[in-house]
Amino acid sequence: MSFFHLLTTLLALLISLLVRIYAVLPTKNGQQKVTKRNPKSTCSIAIFLGSGGHTSEMKSLVSTLSFERYQPRKYIYCHNDGISLRCIASLESEKGDIMNESNYTLLALPRARKVAEPLLSTFISASKTIFVTFWYIFLLPLIKNPKEPFVDVLLINGPGTCVVLVLVSYIRRILGLKYTKIIYAESFARVKSLSLSGKLVKPFVDKFLVQWPEAAGVNDTKAECIGWLV
């Protein structure tokens, strides 16, 4: 096969992948098909704890949820983030079922980008994060039970590493398998502009929430604002 053939094949593959991704993008908010669930049933959930302010906002959001309904819970955090670990401990000891510790698990990821990390080194650390995420969030759950995604719903609110989570969660959508729904809550600190991770994941998530009316700009049709969430 000549180089030209190889190139056209790759291009054709790339185009069909892009068409497929476009086809599986969530439609505008409120118009998605939602299958009704039994109010007494449970729903598995993954919660990403970013660090610092992201973690403390996520803690407030999660503290409002019914832990009987949203279980088992998977907490995803970045290596060496002791604050997030203590936040999980405090959430679970206040709201969780002490008799049943198995209804929550932890997953530590290598950080995709440290604050102000240069581009090349970001690329290397991000690849590491992608690999670990791919293994724990896509491949391992697929081997265990191909019919079910790793969780029913994923909560994210930034920073960088959450983009990798969205990326890996998208593999099942592209393959047409049952997939994880994703909800992104932009930080309370974002008054007039979106964060970089917010801008990156906005087209791909099923719900994109902002806490200030001007955060996403006036022409935005996807972001929803119902005021302060935290």
Added chain:
Amino acid sequence: MSTILVTVGSTLFPTLTDKILSNEILLLFSEYDIHKVIIQYGKAEIKTSSLNSNISLDSEGKGSIVTKEGMIVELIRFTDKFDILVDQSDYVISHAGSGSILTTLRRTKPKPLLVVPNETLMDNHQAELADELSEKNYLMVSKVEDLHQILPKFLDSKNQSMIKPFPKMDPTKFSGILDELMGF
């Protein structure tokens, strides 16, 4: 006799923490009958020479001194009990992080809050939050270099009554959105 808490959250903000430790600001505090200053200084290194007496920090970065005026200055690097520290203080001076702001304003007994945005941050969206909340009178804002002018207004009890109570968190909002998305 009151206590003031200074916090930079999980960040570092040496221009603020150094300024608070300057003689000018510490003297100003003692004029307003403040007998204790707690400084949570985060990832910054503390210039111990800026205080007239030597302060030694332990391995966790904790230490304290008593100034000539008899004021206790306590230094801590991080805390897990920020909420309790807020409860024990009469005033809070904070960086513009949403976590520190929300915790301070959401305590059962909220404390007067002065926010100092870190202007050295590249993408300084945090200043927008502080400005917006100060326009709504939930808190006061100051630049580091204006602290000596703003602090007297902040510590003046007459101005405290102008501060509006912060609305409570509505726990049904987020859970409602999630329940709807998941078909409950």
